[in-house]
Amino acid sequence: MSEELFQELQLPDGNTVRQPIGLYIDGQWIKSKEVLETVNPATEEIITKVYLAGTEEVDLAVKSARNAFKEWKMVHGSERGSLLMKLADATEKHIDTLSAIEAIDSGKPKDSNARGDVEGTIALLRYCAGWADKIYGSVIPTGPEKLAYAKRVPVGVCGQIVPWNYPLNMAGWKIAPALAAGNCIIIKSAETTPLSLLYFAQLVDEVGFPKGVVNIISGLGTVAGSHIASHSGIDKIAFTGSTKVGSTIQKLASSNLKTITLECGGKSPFIVFEDADIDQAVKWAAVGVMFNSGQICTANSRIYVQEQVYEKFLEKFKEHVLADYKLGSPFEKSTVVGPVVSKAQYNRVLDYIDVGKKEGARMVMGNEQVTSKKGYYIHPTIFADCHQDMTIVKEEIFGPVVAVSKFTTEDEVLEKANDSIYGLAAMCFTKDLERAHHVSEELDTGMVFINSTENSDIQAPFGGVKMSGIGSELGAPGIETYTHLKTVHVNLGNKL
Ligand code: NAD
Ligand code: MG
Secondary structure (H helix, E strand, C coil): CCHHHEEEEECCCCCEEEEECCEEECCEEECCCEEEEEEECCCCEEEEEEEECCHHHHHHHHHHHHHHHHHHCCCCHHHHHHHHHHHHHHHHHCHHHHHHHHHHHHCCCHHHHHHHHHHHHHHHHHHHHHHCCCCCCEEECCCCCEEEEEEEEECCEEEEECCCCCHHHHHHHHHHHHHHCCCEEEEECCCCCCHHHHHHHHHHHHHCCCCCCEEEECCCHHHHHHHHHHCCCCCEEEEECCHHHHHHHHHHHHHHCCEEEEECCCCCEEEECCCCCHHHHHHHHHHHHHHHHHCCCCCCCEEEEEHHHHHHHHHHHHHHHHHHCCECCCCCCCCCECCCCCHHHHHHHHHHHHHHHHCCCEEEECCCCCCCCCCCCCCCEEEECCCCCCHHHHCCCCCCEEEEEEECCHHHHHHHHHCCCEECEEEEECCCHHHHHHHHHHCCCCEEEECCCCCCCCCCCECCEECCEECCECHHHHHHCCEEEEEEEEECCCCC
């Protein structure tokens, strides 16, 4: 192993890591022609550079995965499960390092955020490990002279493309079910956050997955990403990212009719009825849009509050966010809100804040933007008295910015909540059981949270409708999405 494929990094928490920077293809670390620098969003300093996969390296990875699939698909489910369990254990052993790498590369506060991402990844690896030998098909009743059964078989070679807001966690959502179901994979990280996935590749290697089963690459979306999406040697594509890129991927994937799963953008409405527990609504609303600096696909970035409790909610919301959402360095224990991930995202969010002001929304909090220190820091920002036609109500901001509006009736708020191109999640706060169920029935979204916000479980399906995506991840459907049904007809004596 060449040392140039690894780099010693000094982390802000005092630890040193040996960070892989190459491409993990066919069980080996390799270099390529192009490199990309990755930046620490808290300091704007370059952390290191990583090698980028071009089309040639993607071709290599596909060839390796196709080869590996011939044997991997014959491996018993219990053995696949056992390897996933070992991978979970290895990840657990490295939890502190992985959390620190995630924090330095993405800006997530290490203790209050990044660590939870790694814990979630470990839990999902174990959950999927349990599935690996329990993926059943069915026997179909076809009469006495025939036996027909449908098996669930792996799709084959899967291309997986992940975003920067939950770099390792989103990768886990794709890697764990794909391997449990017997597929081989090529996964590509996002440009701004390649490090945690490369570190994780070492653990994949260490626990002994056969070479070529898991290929982990860094690469540009427009080069490696689009080549994965259109590659004729890949059978399925799973993507998490923006709606715009999701739509491009759907087109590219049509070249060989790949199965696709798309987890795209959102603009989740959060409805507070007058009978709600306001203190609880305030706390959930805050965590749902300020956590992870608002870079959450299910972020409840539009809040609708019934007129009777509107001012009370706003007052308490502001008080709570001020007190509990401290902006600061990802390596300070008290930090809840870190910097946003990149300069581009920083500018994009600040532009939206400007547009909010220009379009006449009332800024309740957030005017004191950070200008003095380095880093892509944005204060939690609350806009009130918003209207449906405002840009900040319509478009996904993906920052710690929320638009609050007032409503009068249930019909009115349902119409407003559904008035969006997105349909990922919606939240409803009320103590009225009938209303809660009626409202959840009427919301055009893939997920509804009653009296909470995004607190999904790995056991339950996760996914959106409309322009928020196609298909589900997590839970049993998240495993099934990595299988095909193969129907076998057995003639039990019917002669022609
Ligand atoms: P993005 O769409 O720009 O990038 C996502 C990934 O796609 C990256 O790995 C990127 O390299 C790759 N990519 C870019 N162009 C490509 C192309 N032409 N072909 C193939 N791949 C390409 O999104 P982002 O900026 O990384 O992430 C933010 C977005 O992701 C937000 O819109 C957010 O809502 C969405 N997101 C959704 C979910 C979800 O589960 N629904 C989760 C996280 C993020
Ligand atoms: Mg980075």
